[in-house]
Amino acid sequence: MTENEINHIFQTWLKQHKALLFKIVRSYAFNEEDRDDLFQEIAIQVWRSVTSFKQQSAVTTWLYRVALNTAIKWTTKERKHQDRHESIDVSQHIIESHQPPDDRLAWLYEEIAQLNEVDRSLTLLLLDGFSYKEMSKILGISESNVGVKINRIKKHLTTKSEKS
The missing domain is CATH 1.10.10 (Arc Repressor Mutant, subunit A)
Structure with a gap:
């Protein structure tokens, strides 16, 4: 598979399944910066994994698996990072957050x-x-x-x- 083919598949999946990915992001990241970081991590993992998709399941099933696994690993990594570095103003994200x-x-x-x-x-x-x-x-x-x-x-x- 060429890089152009990988990029085309990735862009198509991202366009068609962006809402699915954002649901996962929103459920695992709770402020705007973290959502951006997690979405980027998921997008990178999806791009890296395009060639491993064997079409043994639906694309949405496969994307869910990649996105959930990435979100869980990201959450664990972030938790370890936050345990070592306490925020200066813990409530700042509440003040800045956008209410649905x-x-x-x-x-x-x-x-x-x-x-x-x-x-x-x-x-x-x-x-x-x-x-x-x-x-x-x-x-x-x-x-x-x-x-x-x-x-x-x-x-x-x-x-x-x-x-x-």
């Missing part, structure tokens, strides 16, 4: 952000309409485990929404 126009959507993203990495990934996949089978392949867990976890997540979010 829909409060329900903002609440949902806040709740998703508080879930552990697997549950967060499952929630995003569920919201994007992936089947349990596809979710199990992307995350490497059984379909029955996917079902159990999704039921628990739904119950948790329902309980939290009733308290809000």
Whole structure:
């Protein structure tokens, strides 16, 4: 595969699936600078991985896997970095952050952000309409485990929404 072919595939995927990638970014990065950094990391990983796509699954399934794995690694790396360097003004990102126009959507993203990495990934996949089978392949867990976890997540979010 030539570099031009790789670039063409990458640009096509990025254009067609940008919203999917931004959902993942927004669920793992919580201020504008971090979102930019994470999106760039994901884009780099997708570009590097174009040649390893074997067409054994849908492009969206494969992109989800690449993006989620990159987001999880990035989160771990960022957490280690933040543990070593305490921010001068911890609340600065709150002051500067842009509030989404829909409060329900903002609440949902806040709740998703508080879930552990697997549950967060499952929630995003569920919201994007992936089947349990596809979710199990992307995350490497059984379909029955996917079902159990999704039921628990739904119950948790329902309980939290009733308290809000």
